[in-house]
Amino acid sequence: EVQLVESGGDLVQPGGSLRLSCVASGFTFSAYEMNWVRQAPGKGLEWVSYIGTNERSIYYADSVKGRFTTSRDNAKKSLYLQMNSLRAEDTALYYCARVSSGWDLWGQGTVVSVSS
Amino acid sequence: IQLTQSPSSVSASVGDTLTITCRASQDVRSWVAWYQQKPGEAPRVLIYAASSLHSGVPSRFSGSGSGTEFTLTIYNLQPEDFATYYCQQADSFPLTLGGGTRVEIK
Numbered sequence: 001e002v003q004l005v006e007s008g009g010d011l012v013q014p015g016g017s018l019r020l021s022c023v024a025s026g027f028t029f030s031a032y033e034m035n036w037v038r039q040a041p042g043k044g045l046e047w048v049s050y051i052g053t054n055e056r057s058i059y060y061a062d063s064v065k066g067r068f069t070t071s072r073d074n075a076k077k078s079l080y081l082q083m084n085s086l087r088a089e090d091t092a093l094y095y096c097a098r099v100s101s102g103w104d105l106w107g108q109g110t111v112v113s114v115s116s
Numbered sequence: 117i118q119l120t121q122s123p124s125s126v127s128a129s130v131g132d133t134l135t136i137t138c139r140a141s142q143d144v145r146s147w148v149a150w151y152q153q154k155p156g157e158a159p160r161v162l163i164y165a166a167s168s169l170h171s172g173v174p175s176r177f178s179g180s181g182s183g184t185e186f187t188l189t190i191y192n193l194q195p196e197d198f199a200t201y202y203c204q205q206a207d208s209f210p211l212t213l214g215g216g217t218r219v220e221i222k
Contacts, residue, residue: 035211045151045159045202047211059209095158101171102149102164103204109158 002026002105004096009110016086016114022079022096022107030074033057033099036081038092039109048094049081064090086114117141119203121214127222132193136217138186138203147207150179150188153216154199162201163188195221 008020022034036048049070050059058070069082079096091114097103118141128134138148146166151159161170163179166186176191190197198221203214 044200044216045153045204045213047204047213050209050211059211061210101168102161102206103151103159104161104164104170106158106160 004098004105004107006094006096006107006110009094009112011113011115012086013116014087014114018083018086018112020081020083020094020110020112022081024077024079024098027098027105029077034072034079035097035099035103036070036079037095037097037103037106038090038112039095040089040092043092046092050099051079083112086112088114090114117144117205117208117212119205119212119214121201121203121217123217124215125218125220127220128193129222130193130195134190134193134219136188136190136201136203138181138188138214140184140186140205143183144205144207146182147205148179148181148186149204149206150177151202151204151213152197152199153202159202190219193219 006022012018033052035050038046038048051070067085071080093109095109096107098105120139122137148166150163152162153159162173162177167179178189180187198219201217
C-alpha cells in the first residue's frame with residue numbers, strides 16, 4: 001500500500017526537543033521530494049520545511065528556521081524533523097507530504113503539544 | 117509570497133456552482149495547487165499547476181489562472197464537497213498557503 005506514516009509526536013515542555021519520523025511504503029521514496037506541513041488546533045495549514053531527493057536542498061519557514069532540522073534516510077525510506085527549542089506556538093498536528101503533482105500523498109499526522 | 121483567499125467562508129447549496137479566489141502578492145506563474153480538507157482528515161490535492169486535475173478528482177473541480185490571480189471552481193456542488201479549501205504556491209521558497217475557505221451547507 002502506498003502510504004506515509006508519521007510518529008514521534010508527544011507532549012513536551014517549552015524549550016524541549018522532539019524528533020518526528022515519517023516512514024514511506026509502497027513507492028520509491030528516494031525519487032520524491034518531501035515536505036513537513038503543520039496545522040495548529042482549529043487553524044489553517046502551514047508549510048514547515050522542504051527537502052529534495054537528497055539532502056542538498058533543504059528549506060524552512062521563517063517561524064522554525066534555526067530551531068528545526070529536516071533530514072532523510074533514503075535507505076530506510078524515512079523522513080525526519082528534529083525540533084529544538086520548542087515553543088507553545090509549535091503546538092500542532094504535523095504532516096509529512098510527498099511532492100509529485102502537488103503534494104499528492106499525505107500521512108495521517110502526529111500531534112505535538114508544547115506546554116508546561 | 118502571501119496568498120489571500122476569498123471568501124474565507126461561504127454557504128452554498130447542493131447543485132450550486134462555487135468559485136474561490138486566491139490572490140498572490142507577487143507573480144507565481146502557474147505554480148499553484150488547491151487542496152481539500154475535511155474535518156479529522158489529511159488534506160488531499162485537487163488541482164496542481166493551476167489548472168491540472170489530479171488523478172481521481174471529479175471533473176466538477178476546475179482550476180484556472182496565472183500570475184497573481186487564481187480560481188477554483190466547483191460545479192454542481194455535491195454533499196461530499198463541503199469542506200475547507202486551500203491554495204498553495206510552489207513558485208519560490210518559503211512555500212506558502214492561503215488561509216483557507218470553508219464551504220458550508222446552506
